[in-house]
Amino acid sequence: MADSTAEARQQVADARRATAAELDTLGTSARAALDFPAKIRKHPLQTAGVLGGAAFMVMGGPKRVARAAEERFFPKRGLRPPKLMPKDLEKTLDRLPEEDRELIGAHLERDFAAYLKKEHVRDAATGRQSFWKAFDLLVAVLGAAATRELVKRALAVPADANGASAKAEPVAPGKTDQPAAEAPK
Numbered sequence: 001m002a003d004s005t006a007e008a009r010q011q012v013a014d015a016r017r018a019t020a021a022e023l024d025t026l027g028t029s030a031r032a033a034l035d036f037p038a039k040i041r042k043h044p045l046q047t048a049g050v051l052g053g054a055a056f057m058v059m060g061g062p063k064r065v066a067r068a069a070e071e072r073f074f075p076k077r078g079l080r081p082p083k084l085m086p087k088d089l090e091k092t093l094d095r096l097p098e099e100d101r102e103l104i105g106a107h108l109e110r111d112f113a114a115y116l117k118k119e120h121v122r123d124a125a126t127g128r129q130s131f132w133k134a135f136d137l138l139v140a141v142l143g144a145a146a147t148r149e150l151v152k153r154a155l156a157v158p159a160d161a162n163g164a165s166a167k168a169e170p171v172a173p174g175k176t177d178q179p180a181a182e183a184p185k
Helices: 002-033 036-042 044-058 061-073 075-079 087-094 098-119 127-154 159-167
Strands: none
Touching: 036 044, 044 061, 044 127, 061 075, 061 127, 087 098
């Protein structure tokens, strides 16, 4: 009975030491992962690239770049005001005299906008709208994955930080590196 109690106490003490060693390792790893100044000193270009890439993805960079490219290569698309009236009405307005066209067109646009707001009628999606919806979905999925990887790299624990904590592991009692002293004869 005494042997089993002593053995249980020894197991509890060993478990406490193992937990303390794990907590020390966890603390060391967390400090190393968040030590950005040390990472920047060791690998300045890699760290700047990873952090810059993560910021680019988080701030919606791919979408902004694509929109800017569209504005650059297709400037007339961005300058066109949104047309609410159906094409048939537009054609009819084009037949009116120049001085009446603008006044009647503005009046019809207001009335048609009020009607759409009231009835919630939506036109069929255009190719451009479909492209941007698909692009938004693709960028959201790929952007989330890329951002996750960039953040993992930014918070990665350097290999030398794990090696230092492994050397500091406590030694179980009764197990020392020194040879036991010989018993007197």
